[in-house]
Amino acid sequence: MLTFGGVMVYTAWGIRELGTTLTRLHTSLVPLPSMVAEVKSDLRRLSLVAGLNDRNSLLRAVDRLQKGDQTPQRLAQRLDKMRSRLERRDGSPEAQALLAHFQRLDSEYRAMDTQLKTFFRALEDGEDITVFRRPTRRAIAKLAREVEFFGLETSRALSRTIDVFEQDEDQLAWGAIFLATVATLLGLLITFLATRMLNPLRALREGVERVADGQYDTPVMTKANDELGLLATEFNRMAEAIRRRDAKLNEQQKTLLQREQLATVGRMSAQITHELRNPLSSIGLNSELMMEELAASQQTSSVDNARDLLMSITREVDRLKEITEEYLRFARLPVPEKSLVDLNHTAAELIDFFRSEMERAGVKMRLDPDPVPKPVEVDPNQVRAALINLIRNAKEAMAHGGHIVLRIRRVGDVVYVEVTDSGGGIQVDTQERLFEPFYSTKAQGTGLGLSMVKQIVDAHDGFIRVKSSPGQGTTFRLSFPTRISAEEDDV
Ligand SMILES: Nc1ncnc2c1ncn2[C@@H]1O[C@H](COP(=O)(O)OP(=O)(O)O)[C@@H](O)[C@H]1O
Ligand SMILES: [Mg+2]
Structure with missing residues (x-):
């Protein structure tokens, strides 16, 4: 985000710089060529008038110049305007460099102006003007050359400035592209690093949730070798310890429950066995005694029957005794x-x-x-x-x-x-x-x-x-x- 902000600020600043350059150009250099063209046409007009041979038409032309379209005054105004353009504080540096050329142009203008005024005065005073015509025309021509030269310098300066402007523009564009690329790469890198840093954290959080749900057997998998990796290892050890303790507690609880059950069963068995034992023994003993008695008496079939019955009683009593013995063994299991x-x-x-x-x-x-x-x-x-x-x-x-x-x-x-x-x-x-x-x-x-x-x-x-x-x-x-x-x- 910060990097993208930086790119934006850089681009905005560059565009503002370009805008300032453009405004400077517009207020100083750009209007100059058209001004030069106007000055040139003024000079052509003056030169034409100064070239007239016939005194009368010359007088008329001069009158038109001074009172009609006022070319000399306009020329002075135009040159003034040009100077002020060049001298502007907020103007382009190129314009200030042109000021030296303009100074020369200006002094030529003054010389020409003096010549022109002398020439016109002589004309009005009816003096012989042939002596003044040649120097005046030469002064105009000299000024025209100077203006031509200045115009050339101006357009050269203009194209130089435009070149620099274009270069700046290119630089800004490439700079912005470069910075944007760097910002994008940086963003990708940060995203990648953040994901890599967050992955073990996420695994850890899931592990914690699993343990909270009572699942201790899925360890947290992480490849991190730093503190997070260490934390995951410690966490896994903790989960394993909890799992083992849990299992042990479960086992102990089961054993405890069983033991309690067995103790109750044991007490009951002992009681029952104790109650059954004596009557059973006396039944068994009495049956055997009766069998002996019968054996001593007369052998009849009904006696045989009675003996069979007694034998089955004895067998059942023996089985009952066995069972009670087992109960007793169970109930009195020693240490x-x-x-x-x-x-x-x-x-x-x-x-x-x-x-x-x-x-x-x-x-x-x-x-x-x-x-x-x-x-x-x-x-x-x-x-x-x-x-x-x-x-x-x-x-x-x-x-x-x-x-x-x-x-x-x-x-x-x-x-x-x-x-x-x-x-x-x-x-x-x-x-x-x-x-x-x-x-x-x-x-x-x-x-x-x-x-x-x-x-x-x-x-x-x-x-x-x-x-x-x-x-x-x-x-x-x-x-x-x-x-x-x-x-x-x-x-
Ligand atoms: N070797 C075995 N094969 C098949 N079933 C068995 C075996 N041992 C034990 N059992 C089963 O376990 C039950 C409980 O056995 P036990 O506690 O010895 O009581 P009991 O033998 O009096 O039935 C038996 O009733 C029987 O169903
Ligand atoms: Mg058995």
């Missing part, structure tokens, strides 16, 4: 008692433990041990209990037999155990609820198994992950840190 455990070894033991059960169910079990085993600090009983739950679930998912693989591996600071089955897999909506207490899709299920597994893993600062798609089998992975709380001290 882990950790020791260094080789998980390869634990898995091998479990395969032995399950051998006959799996054979009956038509399930083949296999161990894929860690080739470079490293002991982990865990509670061996709890990890065993967790794995037993996973293996039982796997078996139950394969009604017509299949495979179970136990895989142990170490990745960095984490050791994991995977239980993979070739069963029917888990539906997506079921996957979301797997770890809820009492969630079960089985007719006889308690829905406490996976909930307990999760509790155990949490108590070890570990993770549980499930990978399953319907019809493709399922893998549960338990991860245990070899260093306790390894992933917690980095935020």
Whole structure:
């Protein structure tokens, strides 16, 4: 804007200068050639009159000159006017330079004027004029030459001035074009620089808006290497820190909620189990006693029937006892008692433990041990209990037999155990609820198994992950840190 203002001021100033020159020319130099022409015609007239030979016609002509068109007085006036043009203060410098020439012309005029007056007086006085005629004519001719010369000088000065004027005009035009080009280039440069400066700012502002909307995962991209670039980097770090803290808080909140849920469930389970346990035991005990009594008495068919009924009562009571035991295990999950455990070894033991059960169910079990085993600090009983739950679930998912693989591996600071089955897999909506207490899709299920597994893993600062798609089998992975709380001290 400023540059364009400068161009405007420059152009306006130039035009004003040209205008002043033009006015000066107009008031001083321009009228001169026509004045010179008038003076010349006056002189021609005088010369003609002075050339007349006949005394009478000469007398008449002089009379006409002095009283009629008053040529001598007019000549004097015209020369006066020319001088005043040349002497004007606001006139062009060229006009002032011409003044020297005019001075010569003027003195010639005075000489001529004196001659002319003497000549006319002699004529009027009736003297012999032949002596005066020649010098008068010579004086007129001399003045005419001087006027001619002055006229030439005038037109020369005029054309010189016009040349300079044209040059000035050209200069002004080119100057204006040059300045306008410079201004345009400058404007483009400034626009370019401003855009480049504003780009990182805009990116930063968008980043701030995203963070305000809770999107922490799209960093601010900027190529700037200056303070703005630094600011963007710091801003990204801040957003990343907020994102991590957010995720951690979410996780903690979820865990807290689950823990609270589990605590309630645990208290309820303990209560119910406690209430059920004693009556169940006495029912079981009494049934067994009755069976012994019956065995001692007479063998009749109705007694046989009664014994069958009692046996089924005992079976049901046993199942109820099992369930209450599971509730109790769940409710009274103790704090882990950790020791260094080789998980390869634990898995091998479990395969032995399950051998006959799996054979009956038509399930083949296999161990894929860690080739470079490293002991982990865990509670061996709890990890065993967790794995037993996973293996039982796997078996139950394969009604017509299949495979179970136990895989142990170490990745960095984490050791994991995977239980993979070739069963029917888990539906997506079921996957979301797997770890809820009492969630079960089985007719006889308690829905406490996976909930307990999760509790155990949490108590070890570990993770549980499930990978399953319907019809493709399922893998549960338990991860245990070899260093306790390894992933917690980095935020
Ligand atoms: N290996 C598996 N394959 C398919 N479904 C599974 C598997 N493990 C768990 N589930 C599903 O998760 C539910 C919850 O399991 P769990 O908590 O052990 O309770 P329960 O075994 O008493 O049903 C099961 O009812 C079942 O639907
Ligand atoms: Mg189960």
